[in-house]
Amino acid sequence: xxxxxxxxxxxxxxxxxxxxxxxxxxxxxxxxxxxxxxxxxxxxxxxxxxxxxxxxxxxxxxxxxxxxxxxxxxxxxxxxxxxxxxxxxxxxxxxxxxxxxxxxxxxxxxxxxxxxxxxxxxxxxxxxxxxxxxxxxxxxxxxxxxxxxxxxxxxxxxxxxxxxxxxxxxxxxxxxxxxxxxxxxxxxxxxxxxxxxxxxxxxxxxxxxxxxxxxxxxxxxxxxxxxxxxxxxxxxxxxxxxxxxxxxxxxxxxxxxxxxxxxxxxxxxxxxxxxxxxxxxxxxxxxxxxxxxxxxxxxxxxxxxxxxxxxxxxxxxxxxxxxxxxxxxxxxxxxxxxxxxxxxxxxxxxxxxxxxx
Amino acid sequence: xxxxxxxxxxxxxxxxxxxxxxxxxxxxxxxxxxxxxxxxxxxxxxxxxxxxxxxxxxxxxxxxxxxxxxxxxxxxxxxxxxxxxxxxxxxxxxxxxxxxxxxxxxxxxxxxxxxxxxxxxxxxxxxxxxxxxxxxxxxxxxxxxxxxxxxxxxxxxxxxxxxxxxxxxxxxxxxxxxxxxxxxxxxxxxxxxxxxxxxxxxxxxxxxxxxxxxxxxxxxxxxxxxxxxxxxxxxxxxxxxxxxxxxxxxxxxxxxxxxxxxxxxxxxxxxxxxxxxxxxxxxxxxxxxxxxxxxxxxxxxxxxxxxxxxxxxxxxxxxxxxxxxxxxxxxxxxxxxxxxxxxxxxxxxxxxxxxxxxxxxxxxxxxxxxxxxxxxxxxxxxxxxxxxxxxxxxxxxxxxxxxxxxxxxxxxxxxxxxxxxxxxxxxxxxxxxxxxxxxxxxxxxxxxxxxxxxxxxxxxxxxxxxxxxxxxxxxxxxxxxxxxxxxxxxx
Numbered sequence: 001x002x003x004x005x006x007x008x009x010x011x012x013x014x015x016x017x018x019x020x021x022x023x024x025x026x027x028x029x030x031x032x033x034x035x036x037x038x039x040x041x042x043x044x045x046x047x048x049x050x051x052x053x054x055x056x057x058x059x060x061x062x063x064x065x066x067x068x069x070x071x072x073x074x075x076x077x078x079x080x081x082x083x084x085x086x087x088x089x090x091x092x093x094x095x096x097x098x099x100x101x102x103x104x105x106x107x108x109x110x111x112x113x114x115x116x117x118x119x120x121x122x123x124x125x126x127x128x129x130x131x132x133x134x135x136x137x138x139x140x141x142x143x144x145x146x147x148x149x150x151x152x153x154x155x156x157x158x159x160x161x162x163x164x165x166x167x168x169x170x171x172x173x174x175x176x177x178x179x180x181x182x183x184x185x186x187x188x189x190x191x192x193x194x195x196x197x198x199x200x201x202x203x204x205x206x207x208x209x210x211x212x213x214x215x216x217x218x219x220x221x222x223x224x225x226x227x228x229x230x231x232x233x234x235x236x237x238x239x240x241x242x243x244x245x246x247x248x249x250x251x252x253x254x255x256x257x258x259x260x261x262x263x264x265x266x267x268x269x270x271x272x273x274x275x276x277x278x279x280x281x282x283x284x285x286x287x288x289x290x291x292x293x294x295x296x297x298x299x300x301x302x303x304x305x306x307x308x309x310x311x312x313x314x315x316x317x318x319x320x321x322x323x324x325x326x327x328x329x330x331x332x333x334x335x336x337x338x339x340x341x342x343x344x345x346x347x348x349x350x351x352x353x354x355x356x357x
Numbered sequence: 358x359x360x361x362x363x364x365x366x367x368x369x370x371x372x373x374x375x376x377x378x379x380x381x382x383x384x385x386x387x388x389x390x391x392x393x394x395x396x397x398x399x400x401x402x403x404x405x406x407x408x409x410x411x412x413x414x415x416x417x418x419x420x421x422x423x424x425x426x427x428x429x430x431x432x433x434x435x436x437x438x439x440x441x442x443x444x445x446x447x448x449x450x451x452x453x454x455x456x457x458x459x460x461x462x463x464x465x466x467x468x469x470x471x472x473x474x475x476x477x478x479x480x481x482x483x484x485x486x487x488x489x490x491x492x493x494x495x496x497x498x499x500x501x502x503x504x505x506x507x508x509x510x511x512x513x514x515x516x517x518x519x520x521x522x523x524x525x526x527x528x529x530x531x532x533x534x535x536x537x538x539x540x541x542x543x544x545x546x547x548x549x550x551x552x553x554x555x556x557x558x559x560x561x562x563x564x565x566x567x568x569x570x571x572x573x574x575x576x577x578x579x580x581x582x583x584x585x586x587x588x589x590x591x592x593x594x595x596x597x598x599x600x601x602x603x604x605x606x607x608x609x610x611x612x613x614x615x616x617x618x619x620x621x622x623x624x625x626x627x628x629x630x631x632x633x634x635x636x637x638x639x640x641x642x643x644x645x646x647x648x649x650x651x652x653x654x655x656x657x658x659x660x661x662x663x664x665x666x667x668x669x670x671x672x673x674x675x676x677x678x679x680x681x682x683x684x685x686x687x688x689x690x691x692x693x694x695x696x697x698x699x700x701x702x703x704x705x706x707x708x709x710x711x712x713x714x715x716x717x718x719x720x721x722x723x724x725x726x727x728x729x730x731x732x733x734x735x736x737x738x739x740x741x742x743x744x745x746x747x748x749x750x751x752x753x754x755x756x757x758x759x760x761x762x763x764x765x766x767x768x769x770x771x772x773x774x775x776x777x778x779x780x781x782x783x784x785x786x787x788x789x790x791x792x793x794x795x796x797x798x799x800x801x802x803x804x805x806x807x808x809x810x811x812x813x814x815x816x817x818x819x820x821x822x823x824x825x826x827x828x829x830x831x832x833x834x835x836x837x838x839x840x841x842x843x844x845x846x847x848x
Contacts, residue, residue, distance in 0.1 A: 017761055347474070
């Protein structure tokens with residue numbers, strides 16, 4: 001091995017050692033520095049925001065003149081004090097109920113928060129767009145619905161999520177179709193879209209019914225708008241949807257049948273019973289379980305023979321769901337369980353006795 | 358001529374070891390970047406996640422928490438208490454007492470006034486140790502079930518729990534783990550977001566030693582005072598926050614810890630439950646799920662969520678640590694013995710083409726390379742010493758080059774650990790004092806002063822035991838338990 005090669009290797013080794021040691025030292029300094037900075041920031045925030053927070057709490061809990069005075073104090077804040085107050089009110093508003101919620105919204109609107117939020121919703125920075133969309137939802141700004149619908153196509157998943165939730169909070173039926181369309185192309189927002197459709201409520205029911213009725217025979221598992229619409233119809237208890245859901249639970253693809261079986265359990269109408277009893281014989285055990293649970297929730301005594309029959313199923317989940325449903329049906333259901341002797345019947349009765357003391 | 362050849366050989370082998378170290382640490386740098394991006398994104402998302410609304414949903418996804426317990430009397434009540442006080446709208450807790458001899462079951466029955474109940478235990482997943490009886494607690498809103506069975510091992514206990522579980526998701530959690538109150542809300546989120554594809558999700562496991570625990574919850578995270586658990590804190594940060602979050606971000610998450618993982622119940626049933634003849638049953642289950650996904654051309658996903666936290670007590674003595682590491686590496690070896698055919702098979706995607714080969718080279722084989730490297734370093738240093746004192750005159754060894762390359766590998770590994778700690782601070786900032794951070798840095802340094810070499814030895818023993826097929830011994834772990842309002846372990 002030549003002297004020059006040896007020297008080169010030695011130089012590389014020294015260089016790497018210096019670089020790695022330097023990186024480790026820089027890392028340690030950054031670690032300690034960031035922690036120290038965070039401690040200082042946390043102390044300063046506590047000091048600055050303590051007083052503002054107490055004014056906001058006063059605006060929330062006080063009533064009459066005291067509440068009006070607290071509102072006036074908030075309106076009078078200027079500069080960074082107002083910035084802190086605005087951020088705190090926006091963060092707290094979703095948890096505030098009743099009169100105080102609308103008063104705080106009025107304070108925000110009067111101070112121009114809505115315009116600033118609309119401007120933020122157009123920002124180039126995703127996090128700022130999120131903040132804007134979130135504020136527009138909190139303010140229930142109907143003027144912002146179109147802008148929020150545009151944000152459903154945002155390149156940032158977080159912005160899309162916040163826009164979905166804000167559209168739900170605003171509760172405008174114009175958002176239903178765009179939300180269902182989003183469900184078809186964004187598989188990661190199911191829960192948020194269901195939340196939004198639930199929040200929009202009965203005003204969105206016609207569009208939801210149309211979506212459930214529009215399923216195609218070549219339905220794929222990922223084509224979820226119809227299934228989501230069915231779930232939402234159950235949650236908003238749209239009794240007028242019973243026919244379209246009954247059709248879906250009997251003839252639809254599995255994901256739609258499952259959603260429809262669950263939804264029918266929330267519709268207090270006799271029209272739900274026959275399709276749910278038929279669904280107890282569905283090929284999918286998930287659909288059978290959902291149908292049994294729905295029949296129990298509806299208190300459908302007429303379904304007792306069918307449920308007793310299902311309780312003999314070899315599939316434990318189905319049998320247990322049938323036994324639980326029978327327990328929900330009151331004395332008649334319990335009598336059926338007692339005369340059954342099936343293991344799941346014995347289990348359901350034992351648990352009932354235990355929990356009822 | 359022979360001397361030249363030997364010198365070149367010595368240098369080539371030295372550079373080879375250094376290159377191995379360089380590649381493994383560089384891949385950790387890439388994982389650190391990926392994990393930091395994922396963790397910061399998760400932290401931002403949490404601000405807008407709307408977890409409170411989960412409680413208002415009419416159809417939340419139910420979760421069965423299954424806790425296998427074998428001689429866990431020291432911590433079982435605190436663990437169950439913590440589980441029952443989790444923030445989640447619909448869940449049940451199933452404790453499976455796997456033939457304990459320390460009164461674990463009796464303690465639970467007494468504490469929660471449990472009553473024997475004829476629960477139906479399905480046989481969809483076969484179990485080795487038969488279920489003796491089942492108990493239910495009439496207290497509280499959350500269903501608490503105790504399943505007593507003959508000893509069959511942890512995997513067998515989990516399978517018995519699966520046969521009793523009623524909910525759509527099953528959360529497997531060690532009986533000595535404490536979950537953060539919102540852990541279930543976080544870890545079930547991917548299932549609600551993408552119900553069609555997500556079949557499993559894992560969360561972060563952190564070290565509880567030294568932290569303040571009250572009512573079964575970690576209320577203040579603190580570094581342990583002793584160096585042995587502190588080093589393990591650094592290991593856990595590297596393994597979970599960097600390793601798993603990074604692999605998940607890259608689309609190749611291989612392992613979900615048995616200490617805290619959530620699975621779609623039907624998916625676990627579909628693959629036949631946990632393997633009772635493999636000591637690394639948690640890793641084996643996830644690899645088998647990946648195999649199933651590849652074989653059925655399914656588009657299912659296994660994900661990691663950086664925020665939900667389970668806290669666990671780590672060993673504070675060398676004997677327990679040795680048994681744990683032998684067991685872990687034995688488990689990994691067994692997983693590879695079973696699933697080696699998945700490597701370099703495109704049908705298994707990123708897992709087959711990247712993750713499994715990476716784990717084989719840098720996890721499974723790492724103790725072998727480290728120990729051979731250590732022996733080699735000792736031999737070279739001895740030879741260099743002999744040359745230096747004139748005992749040998751061959752001038753074969755370029756001592757400084759070897760020393761420097763060894764120092765490079767060590768300093769790079771320390772830098773990677775420090776950046777893992779930095780990533781944790783940037784993302785979550787769980788440890789609130791500068792003293793704790795300095796202790797963690799001491800752990801990152803101390804890891805290289807004997808700890809790493811010892812664990813490499815134990816891991817290799819585990820590997821040899823697996824290859825020889827000797828009988829697996831679980832071994833009891835010494836625990837201090839979780840003291841109320843006091844620092845846990847590691848004082």
